[in-house]
Amino acid sequence: MVTTSGLRVGIVGAGTIAELHVAAARQLASQVKVVAVCDVRADAAEKLAAEAGARVYTDHLAMFAAGGLDAVVITVPHALHAPITLDAAAAGLHVLLEKPIATRHEDGVRMIEACRAAGVTFAVGHVLRFVPTLRAAAGYLASGAVGEVMVASERRTADYTDASRPRWFLDPEMAGGGIVLNVGTHSIDKLQMLVGSPVTHVTGHVAARPGVAVETEAVALLRHADGTRATLSVTGTGLPFTDETEIVCAEGAVRISRGEGVWSFRGGVATQIAAPESGEMNRAFAAQLADFARACEEGAVPLVTPEYALGVLGTALALYESGRTGGVVAVEGRAVKEEM
Numbered sequence: 001m002v003t004t005s006g007l008r009v010g011i012v013g014a015g016t017i018a019e020l021h022v023a024a025a026r027q028l029a030s031q032v033k034v035v036a037v038c039d040v041r042a043d044a045a046e047k048l049a050a051e052a053g054a055r056v057y058t059d060h061l062a063m064f065a066a067g068g069l070d071a072v073v074i075t076v077p078h079a080l081h082a083p084i085t086l087d088a089a090a091a092g093l094h095v096l097l098e099k100p101i102a103t104r105h106e107d108g109v110r111m112i113e114a115c116r117a118a119g120v121t122f123a124v125g126h127v128l129r130f131v132p133t134l135r136a137a138a139g140y141l142a143s144g145a146v147g148e149v150m151v152a153s154e155r156r157t158a159d160y161t162d163a164s165r166p167r168w169f170l171d172p173e174m175a176g177g178g179i180v181l182n183v184g185t186h187s188i189d190k191l192q193m194l195v196g197s198p199v200t201h202v203t204g205h206v207a208a209r210p211g212v213a214v215e216t217e218a219v220a221l222l223r224h225a226d227g228t229r230a231t232l233s234v235t236g237t238g239l240p241f242t243d244e245t246e247i248v249c250a251e252g253a254v255r256i257s258r259g260e261g262v263w264s265f266r267g268g269v270a271t272q273i274a275a276p277e278s279g280e281m282n283r284a285f286a287a288q289l290a291d292f293a294r295a296c297e298e299g300a301v302p303l304v305t306p307e308y309a310l311g312v313l314g315t316a317l318a319l320y321e322s323g324r325t326g327g328v329v330a331v332e333g334r335a336v337k338e339e340m
């Protein structure tokens with residue numbers, strides 16, 4: 001039950017992204033309060049807890065057992081998403097879990113069933129759904145201003161090296177995969193949001209830089225349920241930062257990039273639909289947390305459901321499977337007979 005003083009939240013995993021969740025709670029002071037922080041690294045838990053004025057734990061079960069929580073935000077390495085979510089559901093806590101939902105489809109199913117049985121809200125942090133410029137682009141495309149979507153391309157780079165991120169990201173056991181599961185899941189979500197249709201089939205290829213145990217590069221052709229084909233490229237080596245999507249429609253095209261915002265091209269005329277916004281990720285994290293708090297309070301469905309997140313995971317796993325077999329792979333739970 002959510003008290004009148006707002007949603008009392010515990011954070012599990014006081015790493016990089018947890019900072020953004022705590023900052024989001026600060027923006028929603030009357031609705032959400034971070035009251036406890038847990039990390040196996042006591043110093044990390046203490047530092048973040050001090051920022052939030054929260055209690056400190058090094059064991060999430062001890063934090064859950066201590067009581068005084070309505071919900072948890074889980075921001076730990078990917079392989080721990082399932083066990084800690086199951087523990088939270090067993091403790092009757094609502095869950096906002098960072099992406100990807102899990103590393104294996106069957107774990108995601110178990111998590112959804114456990115949260116449903118416990119009657120707790122379960123949302124997954126596909127935060128791009130809350131980014132103002134992407135929402136503007138999706139709204140513009142859905143309005144039909146440039147006609148039906150025909151093809152799309154998504155291109156994203158990330159520095160995928162030991163020096164640039166905590167070690168577990170390059171450990172297949174803890175991360176469950178490499179750049180596809182980590183960054184590619186954002187790209188898949190973004191394409192589905194902009195095309196307005198889920199991916200059903202994937203042909204893909206992955207590659208790992210020598211000496212790295214997870215894939216650092218991937219290319220894929222995605223087929224959406226509405227027939228749109230999209231190319232996806234996630235690159236972890238060498239290239240400068242790029243985050244760019246192009247959606248080509250029957251009467252024009254839309255380009256979305258982190259640096260230039262959203263532009264429409266129609267009949268030789270370029271029009272800016274949304275300017276790039278500094279600090280928009282902070283606003284997106286606050287909007288995500290506000291949506292989660294509302295869902296907990298009203299027993300409503302959050303914007304990003306775990307069932308949706310399971311489809312994103314399924315698409316990433318289909319890309320891996322296609323990389324192994326060389327064939328077209330249907331996304332689990334979305335099997336359609338037609339070929340690519």
Ligand SMILES: NC(=O)c1ccc[n+]([C@@H]2O[C@H](COP(=O)([O-])OP(=O)(O)OC[C@H]3O[C@@H](n4cnc5c(N)ncnc54)[C@H](O)[C@@H]3O)[C@@H](O)[C@H]2O)c1
Pocket residue numbers: 012013014015016017018038039040041044058060075076077078080098099100125127166182
């Ligand atoms: N939405 C986004 O834009 C975004 C961006 C970055 C990361 N992420 C996701 O957030 C999650 C965390 O990523 P990160 O970059 O913050 O990683 P991180 O390594 O910085 O933080 C993870 C934290 O979890 C802690 N931890 C490990 N095992 C634990 C346990 N059993 N109990 C409690 N704490 C434990 C680690 O000590 C570490 O402090 C991942 O799922 C990642 O994919 C999302």
